[in-house]
Amino acid sequence: MARKCIPIETQSQALLQSRRRCAICFGLNFDTKLKRGQIAHIDQDHANATLENLVFLCLEHHDEYDGKTSQSKGLTKAEIKEFKDELCSYIENAKRSPWPDNPELEKAHEEIERPYLSLEVYEKKIRIYRVVREFLGSVIAEATTTVEALFQFAQETDEALFLFDKEVSEYIRELYKKGVRLRSVNKRLDNPRLPIGEERNQLADEDCELLEWFAEQLEVMRVMFYKYIALK
Numbered sequence: 005m006a007r008k009c010i011p012i013e014t015q016s017q018a019l020l021q022s023r024r025r026c027a028i029c030f031g032l033n034f035d036t037k038l039k040r041g042q043i044a045h046i047d048q049d050h051a052n053a054t055l056e057n058l059v060f061l062c063l064e065h066h067d068e069y070d071g072k073t074s075q076s077k078g079l080t081k082a083e084i085k086e087f088k089d090e091l092c093s094y095i096e097n098a099k100r101s102p103w104p105d106n107p108e109l110e111k112a113h114e115e116i117e118r119p120y121l122s123l124e125v126y127e128k129k130i131r132i133y134r135v136v137r138e139f140l141g142s143v144i145a146e147a148t149t150t151v152e153a154l155f156q157f158a159q160e161t162d163e164a165l166f167l168f169d170k171e172v173s174e175y176i177r178e179l180y181k182k183g184v185r186l187r188s189v190n191k192r193l194d195n196p197r198l199p200i201g202e203e204r205n206q207l208a209d210e211d212c213e214l215l216e217w218f219a220e221q222l223e224v225m226r227v228m229f230y231k232y233i234a235l236k
């Protein structure tokens with residue numbers, strides 16, 4: 005297959021943007037180490053060489069994603085895009101902290117006290133964000149939730165109170181409560197002994213409302229977390 009060349013300037017922008025950190029390594033393992041790698045096309049269309057469509061990947065992930073095995077690995081375009089965006093904001097956020105292999109920043113490091121603190125907190129915050137996103141994703145996909153999922157969600161967001169302010173912890177509590185309600189509404193609707201009639205109709209309406217509410221939360225929570233996680 006003939007490869008269209010990526011313009012040199014776009015290439016350097018893509019490299020600069022990623023600081024040669026692999027988006028998949030970061031997205032899956034929070035691995036921010038400098039990698040040998042290549043630029044891949046997010047949509048796998050080699051003719052589409054816009055900066056938005058380019059992502060730096062380590063050699064291993066480049067083969068997996070750009071190669072024939074990408075589908076079997078199950079990583080979607082949307083995920084790669086998200087990983088890339090997250091990596092970019094991570095890098096933005098980390099600019100004041102040293103990358104160990106960047107001499108210029110190492111110099112700046114000497115002037116900053118406790119340079120790793122902000123990165124640590126950032127990673128913890130991103131983890132909570134992911135838990136919330138995953139929970140929402142599963143509720144939306146399954147159109148319900150389970151006791152196990154709710155329990156796990158509560159457990160994994162426990163630290164949010166210390167990492168964010170009241171707004172976020174109250175929001176997480178609201179997600180949890182609505183999740184509990186959704187599950188109970190579904191349980192009752194699933195009961196074959198609940199006759200067709202007023203009560204069943206009301207529950208079905210509530211079920212719809214709850215699912216619509218959950219569907220909107222992907223955007224709501226993104227905006228909310230952005231305030232707390234993006235570089236200020």
Ligand SMILES: [Zn+2]
Nearest residue numbers: 026029062065
């Ligand atoms: Zn990688």
